[in-house]
Amino acid sequence: MNYVSTRNGNTSVNGYQAVFQGISTDGGLFVPSDIPKLGLPRIKGKSYAQFSAEIMGVFFDKSDVLSICNQAYSTANFSHDRIAPVGEREDDCYYLELYHGPTCAFKDLALQVLPKLLACAVRSLGRSEEICILTATSGDTGKAALEGFKDQEGTKVIVFYPVDGVSDIQKLQMVTQSGKNVGVCAVEGNFDDAQTGVKNLFANQHFVNELLNRKIVLSSANSINIGRLIPQIAYYFSAYADLTARGDLQPNEPVNFCVPTGNFGNILAGWYAKQMGLPINKLVCASNRNSVLTDFFSTGEYSISRDFYTTHSPSMDILISSNFERALYHFSGNDCDYTVNVMNELKSKKMYKVSSEMLHLMQRDFSAYCCNDSETLSQISETYSKTGRVLDPHTAVARFGYSRYVKETGDTTKTVIVSTASPYKFADSVLRALGSNSTEIDALNSYTKTEIPAPLQGLSEKDIRFKGVTTIENMQKAAFDLLGNM
Numbered sequence: 279m280n281y282v283s284t285r286n287g288n289t290s291v292n293g294y295q296a297v298f299q300g301i302s303t304d305g306g307l308f309v310p311s312d313i314p315k316l317g318l319p320r321i322k323g324k325s326y327a328q329f330s331a332e333i334m335g336v337f338f339d340k341s342d343v344l345s346i347c348n349q350a351y352s353t354a355n356f357s358h359d360r361i362a363p364v365g366e367r368e369d370d371c372y373y374l375e376l377y378h379g380p381t382c383a384f385k386d387l388a389l390q391v392l393p394k395l396l397a398c399a400v401r402s403l404g405r406s407e408e409i410c411i412l413t414a415t416s417g418d419t420g421k422a423a424l425e426g427f428k429d430q431e432g433t434k435v436i437v438f439y440p441v442d443g444v445s446d447i448q449k450l451q452m453v454t455q456s457g458k459n460v461g462v463c464a465v466e467g468n469f470d471d472a473q474t475g476v477k478n479l480f481a482n483q484h485f486v487n488e489l490l491n492r493k494i495v496l497s498s499a500n501s502i503n504i505g506r507l508i509p510q511i512a513y514y515f516s517a518y519a520d521l522t523a524r525g526d527l528q529p530n531e532p533v534n535f536c537v538p539t540g541n542f543g544n545i546l547a548g549w550y551a552k553q554m555g556l557p558i559n560k561l562v563c564a565s566n567r568n569s570v571l572t573d574f575f576s577t578g579e580y581s582i583s584r585d586f587y588t589t590h591s592p593s594m595d596i597l598i599s600s601n602f603e604r605a606l607y608h609f610s611g612n613d614c615d616y617t618v619n620v621m622n623e624l625k626s627k628k629m630y631k632v633s634s635e636m637l638h639l640m641q642r643d644f645s646a647y648c649c650n651d652s653e654t655l656s657q658i659s660e661t662y663s664k665t666g667r668v669l670d671p672h673t674a675v676a677r678f679g680y681s682r683y684v685k686e687t688g689d690t691t692k693t694v695i696v697s698t699a700s701p702y703k704f705a706d707s708v709l710r711a712l713g714s715n716s717t718e719i720d721a722l723n724s725y726t727k728t729e730i731p732a733p734l735q736g737l738s739e740k741d742i743r744f745k746g747v748t749t750i751e752n753m754q755k756a757a758f759d760l761l762g763n764m
């Protein structure tokens with residue numbers, strides 16, 4: 279499979295080159311040059327690793343992916359032997375549980391794979407430099423990247439997180455990270471500030487050259503890297519195959535997926551699955567109070583001239599959804615010039631508008647809903663009293679969006695809610711929703727009698743390794759300081 283840049287149709291690179299570079303030199307994102315149709319692979323008798331290797335083998339070197347998936351999706355890393363199980367039907371929907379990995383959020387599904395893909399890329403491209411993963415995080419990416427890359431030879435990881443934009447537990451998870459090759463620093467500002475700061479570092483020639491002198495090249499673990507997106511396609515297929523295998527879906531019966539959305543990576547992987555032939559009816563895009571995408575899908579106007587809110591679902595506190603560029607590229611008929619113009623407009627005017635034809639095309643595949651903080655908390659409480667399931671705030675946003683969707687459309691298509699995090703990562707918000715005054719993990723455990731995920735046990739007793747805070751202007755220095763200590 280070859281990959282092209284969303285901003286220049288003449289760039290064509292292979293999968294390993296695309297993963298190695300992270301982002302195209304023209305500023306565009308890599309997308310598969312064609313999206314082949316695939317029949318639904320059988321899942322019976324296969325591990326998740328074997329199943330996902332069949333999907334990923336379409337996009338990356340088949341001879342590498344099986345061993346990558348076997349290493350990534352093992353019970354050494356995941357606490358559930360099905361890796362990405364779909365629960366029984368409850369409260370008129372199914373939950374696809376993507377939080378059984380080492381950091382208790384769905385980003386593990388991709389970030390356990392990416393380091394191994396990168397290692398193959400380095401080998402296959404014959405590179406000798408070290409790779410420095412430089413990432414901005416709204417909470418979950420950072421920790422998942424740290425866990426995925428820690429002590430992996432030939433790599434270093436630097437994570438910047440917004441100082442007030444992550445949950446206490448997310449922060450603790452990051453600042454206590456073990457490993458020789460890792461560094462973490464807080465940034466004054468919100469996630470978009472941190473992400474912009476990181477993008478500026480990538481574009482800063484002085485910074486890049488200084489690293490090159492040290493034989494280090496930069497790469498990204500954000501979902502702008504196609505190596506993050508492709509592994510996520512697999513669980514849409516596996517969820518469908520699981521439901522079909524147990525008779526909850528008839529062969530070829532359409533299904534909806536409802537996805538709590540921030541950077542538009544997860545839901546775009548679902549759209550790729552649909553393009554590959556998976557019978558998906560609607561992809562329901564659920565946002566929190568930062569409702570840029572909901573507004574876009576109703577008006578065709580993407581505008582970031584608006585207030586930014588920190589919410590109970592911090593991993594979706596985003597105004598600029600990076601992966602939306604990929605969607606714009608595909609829905610414009612793979613038109614690079616169009617994509618460049620739109621992205622320039624976003625930069626200069628802080629907004630753009632797509633044609634009504636294009637909006638209609640997008641609305642055929644996507645519906646979008648948003649959910650404010652108090653609705654999020656009510657949803658957690660309502661679902662808990664109805665079913666006993668404890669939703670994390672992101673999944674609650676999706677569950678709320680699904681109710682709205684059904685109310686508005688009357689659609690009775692069976693629906694899978696993509697459940698992206700363990701409620702224990704957001705214990706304070708979840709406890710508040712359940713009417714408790716406590717904020718601690720242990721309190722959530724005694725209140726709900728659910729099990730504390732092993733990776734989150736004993737967090738507060740761990741040593742805090744990373745205490746640094748930087749302004750956006752000083753991120754370069756902060757990065758050098760962290761590198762100096764690795």
Ligand SMILES: *Cc1c(COP(=O)(O)O)cnc(C)c1O
Pocket residue numbers: 383384385418419501538539540541542543544545593594672698699
């Ligand atoms: C990152 C994240 C999301 C948003 O996913 P995108 O791919 O950025 O749209 C949703 N929920 C949780 C828990 C996350 O960590």
